[in-house]
Amino acid sequence: MADRNRPFSIEDLPSHLILEILTSGKRLSAADLVSLELTSRTFGGSHGVYPTKFRSLVDLAAFQLCTTNGIYxxxxxxxxxxxxxxxxGNWKRVLRFLQSVExxxxxxxQITTGRYHTLLIKNSSVYSCGSSxxxxxxxxxxxxxxxxFTRINFPSPANVIQVSASQNHAAFVLQSGEVFTCGDNSSFCCGHRDTSRPIFRPRLVEAMKGIPCKQVAAGLNFTVFLTRxxxxxxxxxxxxxxLGHGDTQDQPTPKMVELLERVGSVVQIAAGPSYVLAVTDNGVVYSFGSGSNFCLGHxxxxxxxxxxxxxxxxxxGIHxxxxxxxxxxxxxxxxxxxxxxxxxGYxxxxxHGDEIDKTLPEHLVSLKSQLAVQVCARKRKTFVLVDGGAVYGFGWMGFGSLGxxxxxxxxxxxxxRILDCLRGHGVSQVSTGLYHTVVVTHLGRMFGFGDNERAQLGHDTLRGCLEPTEIFINEMEDEATLLSESR
Incomplete structure (x- = not known):
């Protein structure tokens, strides 16, 4: 009979159960797997499981997590x-790459920067700062x-999962799939038929009711919605x-882009001032709208x-x-x-080391040794976030917004060129506006740099920052304000 008083150890479990623990339930990150491998011989050993292909149970777990990842x-x-x-040839690094992209x-x-403002999602709440x-x-x-940064109130309790902002309007996706918008709706960009006055607080886009969304992208005077x-x-x-409908007729409420429905499932959208890019699940990029500056890539x-x-x-064959x-x-x-x-290329x-326009997509050879996990473009500047959390910037240095x-x-x-001032912080996201930039680290810290004349960096002072300066949010004070308002 087994000794009931003997302490239980995970080492007592069969290897196939340990593997199931590693790959089921709440998905572990690549960093979690590395920590387990370093701290326990149970996870670091192969235990005879596919010894010719995987060095350890953790390697096998990383492989299995990769094969269930939507991107992979x-x-x-x-x-x-x-x-x-x-x-x-390291499955843990492949997993880290995939998870970093997500x-x-x-x-x-999450952060998004408009012309003179910044919006932030933290713990499913949205905050904004700046001028408008x-x-x-x-x-x-x-x-x-x-x-x-001040919390934005919604008509009812809302868990926000994604936000996009342009110069004059913003759109928010809730965990429910509902979309809210606010801002100048004179061009119908907020998806409401009433254009008589700006929408000063988030309002539900009724036309998308019952059509759950997962992403929005705000152009200059239009909005793109991506459904689940x-x-x-x-x-x-x-x-x-x-708008991609084959004409130049304005649309007061969201209308499906039928051609994209026929080519496959779209997984990501991006909106420039007057053009749109859509990436499908098989890695094809579709573009439509204004062809100026060769932005459509044709x-x-x-x-x-x-x-x-x-x-x-x-x-x-580029995916x-x-x-x-x-x-x-x-x-x-x-x-x-x-x-x-x-x-x-101005x-x-x-x-590419010059100011020559590129009429077609061109490989950025100087970054070929790096694995990019996020890219961010705005007026005359570009940022590339690479695996491991380093950030590269290039383009115009005006107002210090390049860092x-x-x-x-x-x-x-x-x-x-790598942003030395962010070394060691482990950046997970970067977003840049017209004259300012904000980054978020893996530990949830925020840094901003560039122009702050209109409070778009969320600092107590309106002075600009030539180097990344940490941004703080007083959530406790904000909670107290909300509580008093509700009473």
Whole structure:
């Protein structure tokens, strides 16, 4: 009979049960697996489980977690082999890469920067700071500036999972899949038929009721909605065909982009001022809208009224994971972490060491040794977040929004350069506005740099920051304010 008083040890479990613990329930991160492997011989040993393929149970667990990851599943066999090779044949690193890509657009904290404001998701609540006259801050008509991050109240308790903001409006996705918008709706960009006055507090987009969404992207005067089923809807101004319906007719409420429904499931969307990029689950990028500055990636500057696949990627079998639509250029990265840029090259924002426009996507060779997990483009500047948490920046240094204080004889960084001031912080997300930038670390710390004249950095002082300066949110004080208001 077993000794009931003997302490139980996980080492007593059969290896197949230990493996099931590692791969089921709440998914472990790659860092968790590494810690387990280093602290226990139980996890570090192979136990005779596929000894020729995996060095340990942790390696096998990492492999199994990769094969159930949505990004990995969408890759072709050749793309899967390539990323495995890029990660030095280490499944834990492959898993870290995949999870870092997901974390850069989700997680407990998220940031998005508009022209003169910043919005932050923290613990499913949304905060905003900066300046606006049209309601994009979401605090009512009486609030045109928030010096510190202030919580946005929704009509009812809301768990927000994603937010996007442009110059004059913002859109929020709730855990329920509902979408709320606020700001200037004169162009129908908020998805409501009432255009008589700005929407000063978040309002439910009734036309999307019953159509759960997972992402929104705010253009200059239009909005793109991505549903959980992978369908794309658009509304707002359509001067350049940026709504993707084959015409230039404005749409007062969201309407499905039918061509994208026929080509597969869309997994990510990005909106420039007057154009849209959509990435499908098989890594194809479709673009439509304004063709100026070659941002559509087709080698020409004509407008596209229907979504059109970027052939440069298709012909080479490149599986694109994410894209970022800047004001005049685009940056993307693929399933092996390689970075591509195209569009207007003025100020070096394409990172190729010159100021030449790129009419088609071009591989950024100087970053070929790095695995990109997030890219971010705005006017004349670009950031690339790589596996491990380092950030590279290039383009225009104006107002310090690129994070390099040593301007020297030039205000341009022509090739990717690492932000030394963020070394060791482990950045998980980066977002840049017109003249300011904010980053979030894996530990939930926030740093901002650039112009702060309109309080877009959320600092007590309105002075700008040439180097990253930590941003704090007084959540306790905010909770007390909300409680008193509810009474």
């Amino acid at each position: 599943i969408g890759m072709s066999c050749s793309n899967q082999r390539e990323v495995f090779g890029r990660c030095d 974390q850069s657009s989700a997680g407990n904290m 006259l049209c309601g994009v801050l979401g605090h009512g008509p009486e609030t045109t500036q928030c010096v510190a 089923q992978g369908h794309v809807y658009t509304c707002g101004t359509n001067t350049h065909g940026q 080698g020409e500057q004509q407008n596209e009224f229907h979504p059109r696949a970027i052939q440069t990627f298709k012909r080479k 694109v994971l994410r894209v970022s639509a800047g004001d005049e250029h685009v940056v993307a990265f693929d399933s092996s972490g390689y970075v591509y840029t195209w569009g207007k 100020c070096g924002e394409l990172g 390099f204080p040593d301007r020297g004889i030039s205000d341009k960084i022509m090739r990717p």
